Amino acid sequence: MTVEQIPVTTLASGHRLELTVRTLRGASEGPRMVMFGGIHGDEPMGSETVRRLLEAIDPAELTGTIVAVPVANPYAHQALTRNTPLDGVNLNRIFPGSRGGSVTEQLAAVLCEILDGADYFIDFHSGGNFATVEYAYIHDAGAEMSRAYGTSLLYHGHPYIGSATGWALDKGVRCMVSELGGGGQRIEEYLKRGIDGTRNVLRTIGMLPGEPVPPPADQVIVETLTTLSPSVGGTVLSDFGAVRLGERVPKGTILARVVSPYTSEELEVITAPYEPSILVLGREHLTNVAPGDYGFMVADGATAKPA
Ligand SMILES: [Zn+2]
Numbered sequence: 493m494t495v496e497q498i499p500v501t502t503l504a505s506g507h508r509l510e511l512t513v514r515t516l517r518g519a520s521e522g523p524r525m526v527m528f529g530g531i532h533g534d535e536p537m538g539s540e541t542v543r544r545l546l547e548a549i550d551p552a553e554l555t556g557t558i559v560a561v562p563v564a565n566p567y568a569h570q571a572l573t574r575n576t577p578l579d580g581v582n583l584n585r586i587f588p589g590s591r592g593g594s595v596t597e598q599l600a601a602v603l604c605e606i607l608d609g610a611d612y613f614i615d616f617h618s619g620g621n622f623a624t625v626e627y628a629y630i631h632d633a634g635a636e637m638s639r640a641y642g643t644s645l646l647y648h649g650h651p652y653i654g655s656a657t658g659w660a661l662d663k664g665v666r667c668m669v670s671e672l673g674g675g676g677q678r679i680e681e682y683l684k685r686g687i688d689g690t691r692n693v694l695r696t697i698g699m700l701p702g703e704p705v706p707p708p709a710d711q712v713i714v715e716t717l718t719t720l721s722p723s724v725g726g727t728v729l730s731d732f733g734a735v736r737l738g739e740r741v742p743k744g745t746i747l748a749r750v751v752s753p754y755t756s757e758e759l760e761v762i763t764a765p766y767e768p769s770i771l772v773l774g775r776e777h778l779t780n781v782a783p784g785d786y787g788f789m790v791a792d793g794a795t796a797k798p799a
Pocket of ligand 1: 617
């Protein structure tokens with residue numbers, strides 16, 4: 493294992509921003525797998541998944557090379573924020589960035605240099621500080637990874653414009669985005685699933701020895717996944733937290749009420765839009781929201797097909 497510090501830029505404070513890259517070279521030649529954690533700083537699950545994976549994989553049994561950036565956005569990681577606090581930019585919307593740009597644009601540019609030439613890429617995300625999520629993207633290039641990862645729900649969606657995955661897919665890299673855990677709930681269970689799932693991906697693409705475990709029998713691919721964001725801020729009360737992810741609920745089911753902690757008025761009611769709606773991202777019983785926050789995510793159950 494090698495650890496390298498890649499210079500990004502120097503801040504006005506005089507502090508030098510670097511990205512830490514850890515490289516695990518296998519005993520035999522093979523594919524180059526790039527992994528990112530912590531593109532969003534309020535998703536430390538991804539960084540921890542990468543960290544534990546690197547500790548768990550024996551280079552003697554590895555074919556090829558794993559190049560990992562456990563914390564892709566160090567200032568957001570420090571602040572526990574989705575966007576970089578220095579310039580307010582969402583790193584996963586501005587790829588390929590620019591070497592002459594703002595801090596976040598420069599981070600993206602350096603991450604592209606690391607991604608360039610990869611055969612495979614896994615980007616580890618999760619819910620944010622108050623939300624727990626459970627699915628993986630499935631892209632045509634890299635679909636075998638998503639199936640092997642083993643989540644029951646796979647989303648066949650376009651990557652966001654300006655995302656690391658969008659950039660990598662254009663370069664011909666086989667990609668998967670993991671969206672697992674977050675919100676402080678069932679953390680060890682989700683870490684185990686992320687690590688076991690990734691090991692199964694590595695077996696499937698021939699980077700680790702052994703027979704891959706088949707995907708779960710209930711694995712489905714959905715075409716439509718919607719984020720339900722409250723249009724007003726306030727206190728959210730919900731019975732749809734981490735333990736209910738994957739549940740199918742009828743259209744119109746009340747997922748949450750947004751109430752004013754000032755006047756006690758009910759400001760908004762969030763309901764399930766599809767018949768049925770599959771719960772993909774949920775919030776714990778009592779959380780605060782700002783207008784436009786990720787409230788819930790639901791998939792259209794009518795589009796679900798066996799994977
Ligand atoms: Zn994320």
